[in-house]
Amino acid sequence: MALLVTGSIGIDTVTSPHGSVDSVLGGSAVYFSFAAAHYCPVRLVAVVGEDFPTEFRSTLETRGIDLTGLETRAGSKTFRWAGKYVGDMNEAETVGVELNVLAEAGPKVPAGIADSDTVFLANTHPGLQRELLSQVTSPKLTVMDTMNLWIENERDSLIETIGMVTGVIINDAESRQLTGKMNLIEAGEAVLGMGPKFVMIKKGEHGALLVTPEGPVAIPAFPTKRVCDPTGAGDSFAGGTLGYLTAEGKHDPATLARAMVRGTVAASFTIEDFSLGRVKDLARGEIDARVDKFLSMLRFE
């Protein structure tokens, strides 16, 4: 069972109350892949520019991520993002963006990995999400993320894409913006009304909410004092969740809830350091131990 992810690869510059890093590896597809790769084979589909450092490519290869779908585009530069976290660190303030290669044509899904069982469409233009999805032959589980930009400017296209996937993983503010519902269960149900079988609403330090026709399941975040850099937490959540679901080979509500625990734990490691600092060499045993600790915390009997 293999998991294909389409999304961004970025060179990030991040400042938080705990320090700052300059030109480090980032991007939704990267964080997702590192979290998912503990559970199943991961195939990354993305585009970078000629300036993409060899060491970043090695970092991905070392984790065993399949880079068949990683296109290095001649004459282009890699996406760059600079952000800053202040206060409760729940949201980044973007201080600089260079779209570069992300403003050009999207990547293609090579034939050799078009047989993937699971597809995660990280945030990008909903039209490109559909185009990428259509290149995967017969996926059993398809999940997408999105962002405020597309909700505002590409609403019809976004709703068309939502209608084609099994699940949506989205943050709380965006679920409210998309549906006009302030109550998150109502927001989740409104998204279900667009077609998907499940919605996971990410609430940052407040955890996550799963909404299916069988009802809501709420989960807290893993409580931690080590919040260095929240960048990639949401993508790591999606990665841990979908890696687990792909390995399990099913996505009924109970399995989705268990998967959300793995997503929560994946995110809890990512935020402990800048960039991939904490997760680069993370062992599966460390993950499983934290899953056990988290489940033990939630045993109130």
Next chain:
Amino acid sequence: MALLVTGSIGIDTVTSPHGSVDSVLGGSAVYFSFAAAHYCPVRLVAVVGEDFPTEFRSTLETRGIDLTGLETRAGSKTFRWAGKYVGDMNEAETVGVELNVLAEAGPKVPAGIADSDTVFLANTHPGLQRELLSQVTSPKLTVMDTMNLWIENERDSLIETIGMVTGVIINDAESRQLTGKMNLIEAGEAVLGMGPKFVMIKKGEHGALLVTPEGPVAIPAFPTKRVCDPTGAGDSFAGGTLGYLTAEGKHDPATLARAMVRGTVAASFTIEDFSLGRVKDLARGEIDARVDKFLSMLRFE
């Protein structure tokens, strides 16, 4: 084992997206008492004015709440509060306050109920909290709440009171304001440094966090679409929590975590209707069923 609560009784006027009510029964001690009374005998210590309606008194008596400590002060008027909820309804906007009897001398603890095992000091001036606490002979468990007003204006007095209690139940914004720590575990630990053995941080729709020397325990709120009026949710949380702890007769970390589940469920009923609409005639069986449902939701194995 009996539980004594000191706090406000109010006549509230509330507007939310679901409607509005005028001059209904409210106040911290009232919401607390209704939640706690399902678990143990509750003794209410508060002051009202001559205008306090007989029917409100009957409502309290019907639930079996001991009103020995309820003083009706001649020539005074009952505390009145008017508030409005908008948007995500996480915080009330106060549109009117008449302190009335709350601006006068506090109540006294009658000798007949001074032998209470547990004391909850709902939010009021920290000096009055100490005065009330000193009137209870030998409590085994003492817990307090507070608010931004005292953190700003009576900081030294507040810290003195915090140093005298077993536990603090406080909301997230106030824990941050009190300690200067943005991370809630760090905020909780800073409060522990002032003397108490545990801190529960209330996060509204995002649940709650228990902090003890044994580490943090996070719990989500009970997920519900029925959020009519959040007034009293925090006091109901404290009431369910302390009612359970009083009945259990212990407050080790595992019992505190189980108590927090009862507090969460108590709050989830309160918010379903205005004032005491939902909890007035609530049966213990309904509470236990929701506790079971909540625990079942949190069983991810």
